[in-house]
Amino acid sequence: MKFGFLAGLDFMQRKAEDVVKALKENGYDGVEWTLAHFNPRAKSEKELTEVVRVTKDAGLEISELVVQQNYVNLEKEKNREAIDFTKECIQACAKFGIPAANVFTGPIPWDPSTPVVGKNIKEGDAWQMVRDAYAEIVPAAEKNKVNLAVEGVFGMLCHDFYTTSLLINHFRSEYLGVNLDPSHGILVGNLDVGWIVKEWGKRIKHVHLKDCAGTPGMGNFIFPLLGEGLVDWAAFFKALKEIGYNGFCSVEFESFTYYNKVLRNDPVAAAKLSMEQIRKLTEGII
Numbered sequence: 001m002k003f004g005f006l007a008g009l010d011f012m013q014r015k016a017e018d019v020v021k022a023l024k025e026n027g028y029d030g031v032e033w034t035l036a037h038f039n040p041r042a043k044s045e046k047e048l049t050e051v052v053r054v055t056k057d058a059g060l061e062i063s064e065l066v067v068q069q070n071y072v073n074l075e076k077e078k079n080r081e082a083i084d085f086t087k088e089c090i091q092a093c094a095k096f097g098i099p100a101a102n103v104f105t106g107p108i109p110w111d112p113s114t115p116v117v118g119k120n121i122k123e124g125d126a127w128q129m130v131r132d133a134y135a136e137i138v139p140a141a142e143k144n145k146v147n148l149a150v151e152g153v154f155g156m157l158c159h160d161f162y163t164t165s166l167l168i169n170h171f172r173s174e175y176l177g178v179n180l181d182p183s184h185g186i187l188v189g190n191l192d193v194g195w196i197v198k199e200w201g202k203r204i205k206h207v208h209l210k211d212c213a214g215t216p217g218m219g220n221f222i223f224p225l226l227g228e229g230l231v232d233w234a235a236f237f238k239a240l241k242e243i244g245y246n247g248f249c250s251v252e253f254e255s256f257t258y259y260n261k262v263l264r265n266d267p268v269a270a271a272k273l274s275m276e277q278i279r280k281l282t283e284g285i286i
Contacts, residue, residue, distance in 0.1 A: 001240060001286055003278055004030035004063040004250035006208070009259065009267040012036035016051045020058035022268045027275050030061040032102075032206075032250045038065055040092035041085065052096045063248035064100035064149060064179070064206050065093055071133035072106035072126045072157065074115050083133050087140045094144035100205050102149050102179050103137070105130045105167065109155030109218060117157070127166075130157055134171060141175040149179035149205040154216050160185045161196050168203060177205035181252065182231045183212035183223055193232055197239035207240070207249040209278070223254040226277040233281040241286055251278070 005028050011019045016037050023031055035042070038051050055062055067089045069082035086103065093101055107114040107126065115121040141148045150164055158164040168176060178200055182193045190196055197204070211229030214221025227233060240249070251274040253259065253267075263269040 001237075001245060002029040002061070002063075002248045003209075003275070004028055004032050004061075004248045005271050005274065006032040006034070006066065006250050006252045007037060007267075008034055008066075009253060009270060010265050011267040014267075017054040017058075020055050020060050023271055024058045024060055026268070026272045028060065028271070030063040030248055030250070031055060032063045032066060032248070033098075034066040038092070038096075038098075040088050048092065048096060061248075062096075062098050063250050064102050064147075065089060065098050066102045068102055068104045068151070070104060070106035070108045070111065070114060071130050072115060072117075072121070073129075074120065079129060079133065083136050086133075086137050090137065090140045090144050090146050090148075093146045098146070100147040100149045100179075101141070102151055102206065104151060104153060105156050105158040107156060123157075126157055130167065131170060134167065134176070138171050138173050138176050142173060146175065147205040148173075148176050150176070151179040151181055151184075151208070153181075153184050154187050154221075160188045160190050161199065177203040179206045179208060180204050181208035181210055182236060183208075183210040183229070186212040186230050187214065187216045187221055191230065191232070192235075194235035194239035197236060197245075198243060201243050204240075204243075204245060204247070206247060207245070208252045209249050209274075210252045210254060222257075223252075225255050225258065226251075226274060227281055234285065237282050237285045249278075251275075 005023050007019050069086050073079045117123050117126050152158045152164040211224050211226050211231045213229040253270045
């Protein structure tokens with residue numbers, strides 16, 4: 001089991017070499033890059049090569065690329081754009097040796113332009129859009145040998161173990177699996193995280209470490225510090241060990257109020273604090 005950090009927060013405004021240096025110094029094995037640093041449309045091939053080089057030179061691995069496009073749009077052009085961009089990202093991952101792409105289904109609840117299922121679009125029509133999208137991106141992933149790690153997120157069609165299973169089981173591809181983030185399942189009652197880990201098994205392509213407390217709906221929940229929410233981390237890590245998971249567990253730090261008021265928007269402090277929490281939560285387990 002390896003530990004990484006999603007380079008969001010104010011890391012997105014920093015140079016890649018500064019990000020990886022800070023993560024290495026704080027004990028991380030890898031970095032999860034976002035499109036801020038690794039975007040095949042916005043960056044030149046030279047710039048992408050440099051991101052990969054500085055990561056390797058720091059002794060870190062790239063755990064996955066955060067792609068996260070919305071495939072449920074009322075405008076066909078937006079869906080076409082999301083699918084095409086995802087395929088470009090998959091090709092870039094293959095070219096630069098990035099093993100996985102983190103992907104969504106949609107609709108994205110924090111985007112005011114996205115349709116609301118049951119109000120602006122029928123659930124069946126939304127699912128058809130997602131299946132149509134994955135009917136293109138799954139073959140692209142298979143051809144390029146890049147794992148698609150679907151993240152179930154509150155408010156989206158795939159938002160927990162059961163709804164994500166509908167998508168995974170529909171395609172049954174070796175390269176279609178999950179980015180297991182227990183926090184979102186917690187929101188809808190998927191509390192037995194150890195059982196969920198074992199059920200997913202080898203379909204777990206990547207893991208996000210994020211805690212949660214609250215109920216679904218914007219403003220009704222928080223992602224607190226690791227160990228402060230409802231995730232049973234002992235059961236979670238024990239189950240990962242039992243199934244022989246040897247991939248990445250990447251911190252997705254979204255304790256935004258704490259980050260702003262206490263850490264004063266310092267991503268290095270967030271990474272350092274998170275590693276301290278990981279060591280305590282995994283003590284005696286791994």
